[in-house]
Amino acid sequence: MRIVITGGMGFIGQALARRLIGAGHVVVLVDNLSPQIHGELPTLSVPEGSSLKRLDVREIADQPALLDGCDAVYHLAAETGTAQSMYRVRHYVGVNEFGTAALLEALAACAKRPRRVILASSRSVYGEGAYVDPRAPDQMLQPPSRSAEQLAAHGWELQAPDGYPLTPVPTAEDLPFAPGSVYAATKAAQELLLRASAPALGIKPVILRFQNVYGEGQSLQNPYTGIISIFFNRARQGLGIPLYEDGFESRDFIHIDDIVAGLVAALDADLPDGLAINLGAGTPTTVTELAEALVAASGHQVPITVTGQYRVGDIRHCFADMRRAKERLGIVPQVSLATGLARFCAWAESQPVFEDGSNKALAELRARNLASAE
Numbered sequence: 208m209r210i211v212i213t214g215g216m217g218f219i220g221q222a223l224a225r226r227l228i229g230a231g232h233v234v235v236l237v238d239n240l241s242p243q244i245h246g247e248l249p250t251l252s253v254p255e256g257s258s259l260k261r262l263d264v265r266e267i268a269d270q271p272a273l274l275d276g277c278d279a280v281y282h283l284a285a286e287t288g289t290a291q292s293m294y295r296v297r298h299y300v301g302v303n304e305f306g307t308a309a310l311l312e313a314l315a316a317c318a319k320r321p322r323r324v325i326l327a328s329s330r331s332v333y334g335e336g337a338y339v340d341p342r343a344p345d346q347m348l349q350p351p352s353r354s355a356e357q358l359a360a361h362g363w364e365l366q367a368p369d370g371y372p373l374t375p376v377p378t379a380e381d382l383p384f385a386p387g388s389v390y391a392a393t394k395a396a397q398e399l400l401l402r403a404s405a406p407a408l409g410i411k412p413v414i415l416r417f418q419n420v421y422g423e424g425q426s427l428q429n430p431y432t433g434i435i436s437i438f439f440n441r442a443r444q445g446l447g448i449p450l451y452e453d454g455f456e457s458r459d460f461i462h463i464d465d466i467v468a469g470l471v472a473a474l475d476a477d478l479p480d481g482l483a484i485n486l487g488a489g490t491p492t493t494v495t496e497l498a499e500a501l502v503a504a505s506g507h508q509v510p511i512t513v514t515g516q517y518r519v520g521d522i523r524h525c526f527a528d529m530r531r532a533k534e535r536l537g538i539v540p541q542v543s544l545a546t547g548l549a550r551f552c553a554w555a556e557s558q559p560v561f562e563d564g565s566n567k568a569l570a571e572l573r574a575r576n577l578a579s580a581e
């Protein structure tokens with residue numbers, strides 16, 4: 208098959224490309240090599256066997272020949288920093304939504320369109336995700352984002368209206384959209400645009416909603432996203448690891464190998480058009496557990512400090528219900544966090560040391576009242 212990957216030079220795109228090439232497919236990567244991810248002077252190492260078209264996805268409507276006659280498209284090109292999206296709103300809407308619109312226009316102009324278009328969406332579309340009130344555990348809840356007042360009072364956990372603490376449960380795909388950040392809203396919009404266009408274009412869309420992806424190849428120089436890369440980069444330089452809130456916020460970390468397995472399975476799987484499928488480990492890990500495991504795996508013994516600081520737009524907990532991924536794609540995550548972190552650290556140690564930009568990223572938020580003061 209001839210397969211196009213937008214954002215194909217990114218963390219997930221490169222890993223996917225290598226797997227597809229290994230399976231005998233012809234792969235074309237479309238990527239503008241965004242400096243925030245690749246640095247100002249990117250060293251190009253295009254996965255062997257693929258070709259790169261350096262192009263902003265927002266311009267792809269002018270180049271329909273890139274897509275004409277291809278068999279499938281993976282749409283991965285995006286800006287991905289949740290906190291940064293809260294003040295670079297036009298840029299995030301531009302790249303993520305307008306970029307998707309441009310892709311759809313390019314598809315509309317094709318004489319022979321691809322059969323399948325697979326979108327990399329995000330668990331962020333669920334907002335805070337699924338909860339239950341332990342007093343009525345049969346009823347699924349989707350609490351709204353925490354208010355500014357609640358965060359300022361360090362009320363970290365989600366609560367019932369009477370203040371009773373709620374319990375997070377696995378989030379399934381039928382939970383409605385409740386984006387709590389601009390990034391999340393753009394991912395929901397990408398899904399809606401793709402679903403709305405697919406029948407007219409005669410393409411079969413699949414939506415994959417990733418939890419927190421990590422692993423070998425993740426950018427070590429983007430201070431706006433990728434908690435494991437950011438923590439590693441700090442630890443390696445002897446800088447301590449600061450934890451937001453009380454350090455007990457949690458995320459669902461899935462290794463890149465398991466994400467690629469899901470992306471590949473979605474290529475041929477017999478699925479209803481537009482079906483959304485979660486891809487996560489299916490288990491929560493607190494940020495404290497993560498930092499401790501990373502320090503141990505990296506061997507860089509640095510202090511881990513709970514700061515009580517917080518960022519607007521962050522969620523508290525969310526982890527995937529993986530039943531649909533198993534039933535529809537046959538995906539059961541294989542790489543444990545311990546194994547994945549060991550592999551990530553071994554790879555990251557072999558990479559150049561990059562200046563830590565996390566304090567600058569936080570200062571940008573503070574300057575806009577989007578993070579608590581020191």
Ligand SMILES: NC(=O)c1ccc[n+]([C@@H]2O[C@H](COP(=O)([O-])OP(=O)(O)OC[C@H]3O[C@@H](n4cnc5c(N)ncnc54)[C@H](O)[C@@H]3O)[C@@H](O)[C@H]2O)c1
Nearest residue numbers: 214216217218219239240241263264283285327329417420
């Ligand atoms: N990594 C995660 O944890 C995660 C979680 C949920 C969803 N996702 C989604 O997966 C996709 C890939 O994420 P990733 O982790 O590989 O990110 P990444 O930042 O490593 O890669 C994104 C790629 O897109 C390219 N890009 C950015 N703007 C572009 C533009 N205007 N035109 C063309 N290319 C552009 C970048 O240069 C980069 O190579 C994204 O759509 C993201 O929203 C990722």
